[in-house]
Every structure is written in structure tokens, then in C-alpha cells.
Amino acid sequence: DQQVKQNSPSLSVQEGRISILNCDYTNSMFDYFLWYKKYPAEGPTFLISISSIKDKNEDGRFTVFLNKSAKHLSLHIVPSQPGDSAVYFCAASETGTASKLTFGTGTRLQVTL
Amino acid sequence: NAGVTQTPKFQVLKTGQSMTLQCAQDMNHEYMSWYRQDPGMGLRLIHYSVGAGITDQGEVPNGYNVSRSTTEDFPLRLLSAAPSQTSVYFCASSLYLAGNYGYTFGSGTRLTVV
Numbered sequence: 080d081q082q083v084k085q086n087s088p089s090l091s092v093q094e095g096r097i098s099i100l101n102c103d104y105t106n107s108m109f110d111y112f113l114w115y116k117k118y119p120a121e122g123p124t125f126l127i128s129i130s131s132i133k134d135k136n137e138d139g140r141f142t143v144f145l146n147k148s149a150k151h152l153s154l155h156i157v158p159s160q161p162g163d164s165a166v167y168f169c170a171a172s173e174t175g176t177a178s179k180l181t182f183g184t185g186t187r188l189q190v191t192l
Numbered sequence: 193n194a195g196v197t198q199t200p201k202f203q204v205l206k207t208g209q210s211m212t213l214q215c216a217q218d219m220n221h222e223y224m225s226w227y228r229q230d231p232g233m234g235l236r237l238i239h240y241s242v243g244a245g246i247t248d249q250g251e252v253p254n255g256y257n258v259s260r261s262t263t264e265d266f267p268l269r270l271l272s273a274a275p276s277q278t279s280v281y282f283c284a285s286s287l288y289l290a291g292n293y294g295y296t297f298g299s300g301t302r303l304t305v306v
Contacts, residue, residue: 083234113295122196122282122297123235168234179250180225180284180295182234 082106083171085183092190098156100186102169105150109171113180114143114154117166126167127154159190194218198283198298205273205305213268213301215283221296223286224266225250226258228279229300235282241266273305 084103092098102112110131115123129136129143129152136143142155156163169183199214217224225240227250237250241260255277257269266285270277280302286295 085234115295115297120300122284122299124297125295170235179237179240180227180235181251182227182236184232184234 081184082109083169083181083183085167085169085186087186088184089187089189092159092188094161094190094192095158098154098159098163098188098190100154100156100167100169100188102152102154102183103150104152104171106171106173106181107150108173109181110174111172112143112145112152113170113172114141115168115170115182116163117168117185123168156188159188161190161192164188164190196283196285196296196298198281198301200301201299203301203303205270205303207273207275207305209273211270211273213270213281213283213303215266215268215298216264217266217283217285217296218264219285219287219296220263221285221287222263224260225284225286226256226266226268227282227284228252229282230279238268238281270303275305277303278305279303 113128114126116126117123127138127141145152166185166187168185170180196217222243226238227235229235236252239258241247247258280300283298
């Protein structure tokens with residue numbers, strides 16, 4: 080029972096264009112969402128997060144959008160750069176359970192020249 | 193500032209052997225967790241701790257034990273290794289600040305059970 084789903088295993092985008100990574104969740108108790116970036120042989124690195132009281136959060140080139148009614152969130156990267164090539168994981172948690180992240184299966188982003 | 197340190201980075205075990213994966217953090221984080229990553233399955237929570245002396249099970253706890261005697265350390269013990277425990281293990285720590293908490297992961301331990 081996958082509570083957090085990333086249905087696109089991979090995505091290829093040209094440098095300078097927008098990358099959009101999608102994530103769906105089924106557990107209505109989730110109220111905090113995070114995106115992690117992972118390079119091979121390294122641990123995941125926190126990228127950006129959003130609380131369920133917001134529908135958008137920006138940090139530089141990265142913006143996360145949350146649609147609670149659709150139980151859907153997306154990560155936008157603009158403009159995409161070759162260094163953004165990595166696996167991106169969506170994760171979710173419930174209030175008061177900071178250690179209990181539920182992860183999606185990841186999307187491998189390749190930014191081409 | 194070392195962050196989250198995991199040792200060893202690589203380990204090969206024979207079926208039935210036991211071992212401890214070490215995890216230490218120097219950020220005074222209350223929350224610590226262990227995850228495993230398997231191909232096509234993302235990261236799954238094994239055990240977690242909300243403070244020294246307090247631990248609880250995650251999604252896939254069978255075959256693993258943890259303890260949290262200090263804030264800094266959160267070792268993961270494999271009691272009797274099985275091939276199904278071949279995986280990459282990540283330790284993470286977090287500081288809960290209302291509405292804005294960050295998670296830091298270690299670089300992982302790649303375990304192979306033969």
C-alpha cells in the first residue's frame with residue numbers, strides 16, 4: 080500500500096527549461112511534505128518543504144505546489160541546470176511525527192545540454 | 193560540523209551473522225531514524241526515536257533492534273542477517289520546530305548479505 084506515489088520513474092528536460100516532478104498521496108492525515116534530492120552513493124539532501132496550511136512555497140529556482148483536494152504536490156525547477164540531474168524523492172509526514180517520513184519511489188531527473 | 197555520520201560505508205555479512213550499524217549526529221537533534229532503500233521502493237522506515245531512551249517501530253522493523261542511550265547515537269543492530277536485508281541503510285536526524293523541521297541524512301551504509 081503505497082501512500083506516497085511518484086508515478087514517473089524518470090524525466091528528461093533540456094537545460095534552461097522547466098522541470099516538473101509530481102507526487103500523489105493517499106493518506107489524508109499527512110500535513111507536511113518534503114522534497115529530497117539524491118545523488119548516487121550519497122544520502123538524500125533536503126530541498127524544500129511545504130505545510131498543508133500553504134499551497135505554494137518558493138526557494139530560489141525551486142517551487143513546491145500543494146493541492147490538498149487532489150492530494151497532489153509538484154516540484155518545479157526553473158531554470159533546470161545539469162547539476163539538477165539526480166533522483167528526487169517526495170516525502171510526507173503527519174503533525175507530531177517528525178521522524179516518520181513516508182517516501183515515494185523517486186523520479187530520476189536528467190537535465191540535458 | 194559533521195552532521196550525521198554512518199559507519200561502516202560498506203559491509204558484507206554471511207547469513208546468520210549479526211552486526212551493528214553505527215549512526216552519530218552532532219547537531220543536538222532529538223529525532224533520529226533508520227531507513228532502508230531498495231530498488232523501486234523508495235526509502236522505508238525501520239525504527240525511529242524521539243529522544244534518548246525512547247524508540248519505536250517503523251514500517252519494516254522485523255530483524256532489527258535499536259537503542260538510544262544518548263542524544264547523539266542511534267545504532268541499528270541486525271540480529272541474524274538474512275539475504276532480504278541486503279540494502280542501503282540511511283540514518284537521519286531531525287529537529288522539530290513547529291511548522292518548519294529539517295531532516296539530515298547520513299551518506300549511507302551499503303550492506304550485502306550472502
